[in-house]
Amino acid sequence: MSDFAIARRRMVEKQVQARGITDVRVIDAMLKVPRHKFVEAALASQAYSDYPLPIGERQTISQPYIVAAMSEALQLKGDEKVLEVGSGSGYQAAILALLADQVFSVERIPALARRARLVLNQNGFSKVNIRLTDGTYGWEEEAPFEGILITAGAPEIPDSYIKQLAVGGRLVIPVGDRGSQILKRVTKLSEGDCRVENLLDCRFVPLIGAKGWESE
Ligand code: SAM
Numbered sequence: 001m002s003d004f005a006i007a008r009r010r011m012v013e014k015q016v017q018a019r020g021i022t023d024v025r026v027i028d029a030m031l032k033v034p035r036h037k038f039v040e041a042a043l044a045s046q047a048y049s050d051y052p053l054p055i056g057e058r059q060t061i062s063q064p065y066i067v068a069a070m071s072e073a074l075q076l077k078g079d080e081k082v083l084e085v086g087s088g089s090g091y092q093a094a095i096l097a098l099l100a101d102q103v104f105s106v107e108r109i110p111a112l113a114r115r116a117r118l119v120l121n122q123n124g125f126s127k128v129n130i131r132l133t134d135g136t137y138g139w140e141e142e143a144p145f146e147g148i149l150i151t152a153g154a155p156e157i158p159d160s161y162i163k164q165l166a167v168g169g170r171l172v173i174p175v176g177d178r179g180s181q182i183l184k185r186v187t188k189l190s191e192g193d194c195r196v197e198n199l200l201d202c203r204f205v206p207l208i209g210a211k212g213w214e215s216e
Contacts, residue, residue, distance in 0.1 A: 004036050007048035011035075015050050016068040023072045029098035030068055035061075037123055038091040057109045059205055061089040062151060066202060073172045073185050073199055074147040076100050081142070083164070085135035085207070086151035090116030094125045096149070103128045104142050106135030108209065136209035138164040145169060153181040153204035158211035167191060174204045178213060 001009075012030050021027065036047035039061060043053050052060040062070075070092070076082070082100040084093055087107035093116065096103045105128055107113035113132040120128050131139065136158050138148070143164035150161070150173040161171050165188045174181035183199040206213040 004034065004044075004048070008035065011048040011050075011064050015063075015065045019065055019069075021065075021068045021072055023075075025076070025078070025099055026068055026071045026095075029071070029095045030064065032098060033091065033094045034123060035064070035091055038089040038094070038119055055089045055112065057112055059088055059109065059112060061091050062204075067092050067095060069200065070149055070151070070172050070183065071095055071099060073183070074099070074149060074170050076147055080146035080169075081144075082147040082149065083139055083142070083145045084149045084151060085138070087116045087130050088112055088151065090120045090125070090128070090130075092149070092151055093128045093130070094120060094123065096147075097125045097128050100147060104131070104139050104145075105129065106131050106133055106139060108132070108134055134209035136160065136207060136211035140164065148172070150174065150207060151204065152207035152212070153178065153202075154207040154212050157184070157186065160211060162186065162188065162194065172199075174202050178206050179203065 036044040039047050052063045055061050076099040080100040081102040084105040087105040093105040117130045138160040144166035146166050146169040148161050148171040153174040165171050171186040174183050180203050183202045185197045187195045208215050
């Protein structure tokens with residue numbers, strides 16, 4: 001086993017399983033995706049550490065546990081169409097590619113979208129579709145989605161996501177102020193009826209856009 005594979009196994013045992021993640025498909029995906037390829041070479045040795053890392057443009061790749069918790073919260077079985085907003089490094093999209101059938105991911109910063117696309121293609125995740133735009137509108141042409149995952153903090157839940165969620169589908173989104181949020185799961189029970197659960201406290205960079213925060 002390579003040093004990175006050993007570090008990845010340790011990450012999954014100590015940060016993911018030890019904190020209560022039990023979905024075997026999520027655990028398996030986190031054992032497979034080479035997280036060190038999604039950060040700059042100078043940070044590769046820290047890729048499996050228990051904290052977020054900078055990816056440029058004042059953005060971050062989320063802490064491994066948060067990626068696992070958000071992925072588990074979607075309760076994917078494998079045949080779903082999923083939307084991610086906030087491609088960032090592309091790492092979460094790669095995890096989703098192993099958990100769902102189709103993955104659509106939106107990023108608003110050109111350099112990040114370009115790099116995520118490249119790294120995903122180079123590592124066998126070319127099925128992920130990345131679009132450069134304001135993701136607060138969702139991805140209307142591809143809706144409905146059985147899963148929607150927002151990896152930036154929103155001031156409130158944009159109506160576009162509820163509209164684009166399939167009945168029976170789940171939206172996982174951090175909601176709060178610019179510095180700290182509560183991770184929420186919204187399950188669409190029927191058209192016009194949703195259940196909202198609070199999952200955990202978290203800290204994401206802001207979701208910036210027409211239905212999010214204003215750019216600083
Ligand atoms: N999921 C990413 C990963 O695996 O590396 C980490 C995402 S990072 C915490 C948040 C990302 O959301 C940033 O790349 C940021 O540019 C992006 N973002 C913020 N507002 C956005 C918007 N309205 N549309 C699309 N992306 C947005």
